[in-house]
Amino acid sequence: MNYPKEIRINEMVLRDGLQLEEKVLSVEEKHSIYDSLKKAGIQSFEFGSFVHPKLVPQMANSGELFTEIAQDAEGIELIALVPNLKGAQKAQELQVKEINFVFSASDTHNMQNVRKTTEQSIEELKEIHSFSKESGMKLNVTVATSFGCPFEGEIPESRVLSCLKELEPLQIHTVTLADTTGMANPKQVSELMSKVVSEFPQLDLGLHFHNTRGMGLANILAGIEAGVTRFDAALGGLGGCPFAPGATGNVCTEDVVHMLHSMGMETNADLSALLEASASLEKLIGHPNKSYILKAGPYDRKYPVPELSN
């Protein structure tokens, strides 16, 4: 297997990562996480979402955060999640340059998430597409529950492929398939992504995995082997969807970066600086995060040799 030279990481901790945390972080606290990640070389962030503050109070200060961090974001992509046109309008008012519209391949999950069927959300996407084109905002799309739904169970490949087909006339090129509650396995990833890569060669494809069932890193490798080079991940492995039962953390950025680097792939990230960011994050959220590497250290960590007693 010839692995690609470079993998792009899209950092989700400020959005997906924090939205399940009990503690609502202040703009200042979020800003410090952003700074530590930027210092570690992260160049792409989903920094927050424009959703109803009553539904996801952890994201209520996303606008304020953007206004602060946008002042020092040369060469950095700052992406806002929007669930609907209203969110896109809010993003535009704040001069956000890039939005990520999320809808779900599962009708049931989409209904729980945004009170619409998948078809209705795709209709709304068309409006958002026109609006973002007029406003000069870049529009990305994430298809949630692409690898399974906690309510419906299996999502047929044909369902995901037909969702992608609907995006073609809109010429949306940046699309992420999300395993919202960590149901995917590497064989499934390999099979679906091989089809997606060959049927939609024009797409800049990303994958979004949760490590709910421990297969996050294996799924990333399966994605890479199928030709995908962009992955969402969250510092400390935090995260989960508030409207998907059983949701747990995203794949952990520092663990992903550690694996990729140990296998000879590059990211723009510095692992030591990421581990510092991860340790600071634990202090902010007030509980241990889910990073293996923060606990164990990188694979090349050496220990002093104890003297033998005999």
Added chain:
Amino acid sequence: MNYPKEIRINEMVLRDGLQLEEKVLSVEEKHSIYDSLKKAGIQSFEFGSFVHPKLVPQMANSGELFTEIAQDAEGIELIALVPNLKGAQKAQELQVKEINFVFSASDTHNMQNVRKTTEQSIEELKEIHSFSKESGMKLNVTVATSFGCPFEGEIPESRVLSCLKELEPLQIHTVTLADTTGMANPKQVSELMSKVVSEFPQLDLGLHFHNTRGMGLANILAGIEAGVTRFDAALGGLGGCPFAPGATGNVCTEDVVHMLHSMGMETNADLSALLEASASLEKLIGHPNKSYILKAGPYDRKYPVPELSN
């Protein structure tokens, strides 16, 4: 990728799994773990080790345990770890039918483990080989730190291959390569195991991974893709080597089985029964274990759909 139809699991919880636990389990408690695993279809166990009881007190009752479980072990492999000839003699006295001799590819780790260089341990292996042949015990070999040493760092592939070369004249056919402190990555596993499989086609090869850096499942897949079909794993992901700093749990049996089954591979294990065993294990050891599936449930777990409030 055509995956093999069946993967064999060798259950390590009674040996590697328990040897780092603070609480020393009684024969009765260990027996109950054995029974729950046997009920779940596990057919191969490393049930304990014959090492000095002062060095690893958790294993001091391995002999008593064997005497009990051997009475009802039709079709089950019961394997004892032995670090030296004395251990092999002890096993033989108790009428153990299968032993696993462990030495380390790293001199420094081997010295910490058994106060001998690798070469000295291989010399001792020759004696054990003669002894076990005379006694009619089956002899397996595990080469520890095959993917890296916590003291020496990188272990060159040539070192592992030359260890295996030394086993050839002894006609030992069941050999396991162990990633004792979870330093391996999937690329490394793929590269080393492809060489081992092609240079030593006569071997029944196994792999032993720890999930120290979160790559355990990905490493297993890399091993399967290289042609390996036998894997060590421990219920609840317990375990670690007492003489290797930074050692943490083995790959978790129920998480391994869940991944393999979800990818269409078979084991002889029943996942629901394994999860029951895992829940009972937590009660015995008095702290949560490391299983993802015990927490999240299998990938096909479905949740009831909440009523929408509007």
